[in-house]
Amino acid sequence: YAFNLDLDTWGMTTKERELARFEGIVDPATLAQSNALFGYEGDKYYFDIDIRRHFGLDKYEGNVIPYWKTETIEAMTAFDRRPGYTTGAGECVSLSTLYAAALFVVLGIPLRDIYLMATPLHSQNFIDIADGIVTNNRRIVTKTMWFNGTAISGQARRSMEHERITLVAHETGTIHIMYPEATIAPEVFADFSAKLAAYLSTPLTPEMLGNFLRQSPESHRCFVVRGERNGAAIFLPLARAFQYERDSSYKVTDATLPKLLEEVEQEEFTGKPCERCIVLNDLQAYLAEQPVDIHAPADVQRLLARFKTACLNAEQAVSSLIDFCHVVPKLPDASAKRFVGGQAPLGLEPGMTREQVIARIESLRETNEYCRLAFYAWRDLSRTEAAPFLKAAVERNPVCIVGAAAQCPDDDSLVARVRAMDGVSIYEEPQRLAQPDEVWNFATGDGLERAILLGVVLHARHGAAYRVETGDGRARLVDAGGGEVAAFETAKRIRDAVLSIGN
Structure with missing residues (x-):
């Protein structure tokens, strides 16, 4: 699965609109502590970057931000239906959740x-x-x-x-x-x-010192490595040593250094180190002979003395080294x-079949809040009422509305476009439904899903209410007066026979 950072995939909203949604529920200052797009800047690292440029938002005016919905595995897999994608894709929350699921299902963790x-x-x-x-x-x-x-x-x-x-x-x-x-x-x-x-x-070891220097290019100019050729000491700037390391199976930071230096051309070496430089081999030997505990002030002072050189800010270098070895x-x-407790244990174990997992979660719906909510997230409209799904369909699916406005400006062309889509849902289960933006993005959907998509777009255009009526293998979209707008064949089987859009 590719890492998808296309902000337009699931549409755009604004800070003001989202803050209005949370009004009375979440304090804006509290929200800013947990979300970069609402004000979080972290420590100095984030003051040094432009958050909006970091996310590619600088091309939009005002306080426009992305929805960035967490995709289901089915939606992630369906990305290969989109132009420019040859595999599935997802944003970071989707990928991390997929990792967790795969670790449990595939690896049995x-x-x-x-x-x-x-x-x-x-x-x-x-x-x-x-x-x-x-x-x-x-x-x-x-x-x-x-x-x-x-x-x-x-x-x-x-x-x-x-x-x-x-x-x-x-x-x-x-x-x-x-x-x-x-x-x-x-x-x-x-x-x-x-x-x-x-x-x-x-712990700070000789190898760990080398690893720190590998990711600290600003320090390279102050270090050399020592080798031996024909019985004489030879020296190579650390920056060049790391460059050679990239194309070699040997490393600067371990016992294979002599082998690495054998791959270096003779003219790269000098017969003596620069006066301001630290010989990495000597500093590593010191750490091996007299280990430094980075949590002991006296040991840190000993290390500072070894780092002091006209070439290097010893205090800054040692502080960065400690931060490298010890992240809090x-x-x-x-x-x-x-x-607070009281939730019934999940009791999901590696080796359980898909059917056993679903049955176990269903059995806990009354005693575990996460299990109750799981069927809403799973888009299961045989076990849940349709209202939350439809609220999201109307309020949180801007891509189909914007896309239809650009590509199908009149209602007849919109109906024709939706009719021409592939008729297969990305969700194989008969009780699970795709949201309108999923149907639009992947240009495929069961007849019931396409009827809902059409109703959502028409409601956004005209402000009128619509409803989808299901039965006898058909999904009919009708207007407020009962007139049929479109009808599709459907293989979906859900709990509610009538779905209201825009009421």
Whole structure:
């Protein structure tokens, strides 16, 4: 699945419109703490970038922001129906949720070991196996990878280095910075917090020093590496050593350094180091012989003395090195929360079939709030009332309305366009429905889904109410006077025979 950052996929809204939706429910200042598009800037990193340019919003005027809906797996898979896509695609929350599902379904990792995390700009997971694993967009990052100093790992580290974690979700419940109550089991959150902290911290070793320097190009000019050729010491600027490393199986940072230097042309070396430079080999040897505890002030002072050179700001370099080795996650404050229980355990175990999982979740609908809501998120209109689905269809599907206005300006051409779409739903189950923007984006839908799409667009155009009547394998869109606008064949079977649009 590709990482989709196309802002127009699910349409645009405005800050003002979204704040009005939350009025009386969520304080704007509180919302700003958890969402970059509503004011969150994190620490200095985010003051140094333009958030709107970061998201590609600078081409829009005013306070326009994207909807950025979290896609279902079916919607993600259907992206290959869109021009320019050869595979499925999704935004970061969709990808992180897919990771969690795949870890459980495919790899058989128990839900108790899977934690979903959200920050104002990113979504990721922490997996409690071995030393821990973090998934971030399309990356799987082990603890070793987290500290290897590569550009890819630097991208994976960015969110927890610079942002607060606003939400942690687990099979036992959730904890969120915005809400005074937490439903996650307190002992589970404490255990998670300790294990995440351990994952994000490592001792300063000779190899770790080298890994830090790999991702710190501003320091390269102050370091050289020493080798030996024909019995004489030779020196190579660290920047050149890392350049050679990119095309080699050997590394600057471990015991394969001599092999790496054998691949370097003779003319690249000098017979002595520059006077202002630190010889990396010597600093690594010092760390091996006299280990430095980055949490002990006296040890840090010893390290500072070794870093002092006319070429380098020792205090800044050592501070950055410590930050590289020890990231402190900005988690929700458990002491400020009231932990509430009472939810029946999910009881979902690896190896259960799809049918067993669905049956288990259905059996818990009265005793577990997440299970009750799951069928709404699953778009199951045989187990839920249609009103929430239709409210979202009317209020949260701007793409079909804007697209129809541009491509089908009159009603007859709109009806013809919808009739010409493929007649297959992206949801194979007869009780699950696609939202109008999904039907429009992927140009396919069951007759009932296309009737709803048509009703939503016509309601937006004319302000009139419509309804969809189902029965005998047909879905009829009729206007307020009962006149038929269009009719389609449908294989869907839902609870409500009449769906009101715009009432």
